[in-house]
Amino acid sequence: MRCPWCGHLEDRVVDSREAQEGLATRRRRECAGCGRRFTTYERIEEILPQVVKKDGRREPFDRKKIVEGVARACQKRPVSAEQVEALVGAVERQLQELGEREIRTAAIGEAVMRGLRALDEVAYVRFASVYRAFRDVAEFMSELEELVRKGPGQAPAPGAAAAPAAPAPPPAKEEP
Ligand SMILES: [Zn+2]
Numbered sequence: 001m002r003c004p005w006c007g008h009l010e011d012r013v014v015d016s017r018e019a020q021e022g023l024a025t026r027r028r029r030e031c032a033g034c035g036r037r038f039t040t041y042e043r044i045e046e047i048l049p050q051v052v053k054k055d056g057r058r059e060p061f062d063r064k065k066i067v068e069g070v071a072r073a074c075q076k077r078p079v080s081a082e083q084v085e086a087l088v089g090a091v092e093r094q095l096q097e098l099g100e101r102e103i104r105t106a107a108i109g110e111a112v113m114r115g116l117r118a119l120d121e122v123a124y125v126r127f128a129s130v131y132r133a134f135r136d137v138a139e140f141m142s143e144l145e146e147l148v149r150k151g152p153g154q155a156p157a158p159g160a161a162a163a164p165a166a167p168a169p170p171p172a173k174e175e176p
Contacts, residue, residue: 001029001038001040003031003033003034003036003038004038005031005034005036005038006031006033006034006036007033008031008032008033008034010031010032010033011029011030011031011032011038012029012030012032013027013028013029013030014028014029014030014037015027015028016028019041020041023043024041024042024043025041025042025043026039026040026041027039027040027041027042048060048061048092048095048096049061049095049098049100049101049102049103050101050102050103051102051103051104051105051108052102052103052104052105053105054105054106058102061092061095061103063088063092066088066091066108066112067084067085067088069112069127069130069131070084070087070088070112070116070123070127071084072126072130073116073123073124073126073127073130074116074119074120074123077120077122077123078120079119079120079123083119087112087115087116087119088112090115091108091111091112091115094111095108095111109127109131112127112131113127113128113131116128
């Protein structure tokens with residue numbers, strides 16, 4: 001750590017303790033050049049990126065909001081609260097792994113849609129229609145047509161034989 005007094009690069013840590021309720025480590029350092037002391041704080045870097053809204057405003061990533069949006073799309077669908085949580089958790093991890101400081105709401109929406117599409121196509125269409133709003137109706141309609149053409153069920157894995165449609169799992173029994 002460069003000494004703020006003389007610019008020397010070597011120092012000795014003379015004290016190290018937890019600070020800010022465990023969110024930071026405070027280190028007292030003594031410069032090996034001039035012997036003066038200074039303090040550094042080490043923090044975990046904010047893990048989740050800031051969300052950039054359509055109008056340019058920034059806000060912190062709000063997991064609860066996304067869970068609510070997904071749960072709304074899954075209403076009366078055979079998707080459990082655990083599956084919703086798992087989906088949002090997976091989206092969160094994807095965002096963390098990007099390592100970006102900022103992310104557009106649209107990118108979050110796309111990630112959620114990818115997850116929902118694999119889970120339940122009706123919920124996917126509901127979510128997509130809300131998320132994409134009227135921004136790109138044409139694209140949305142073409143995806144809808146694709147779904148209709150493909151019929152119910154998941155897209156088969158490449159090379160997989162056409163499997164008979166699996167019976168739908170029983171609907172989740174939670175009441176709001
Ligand atoms: Zn110094």
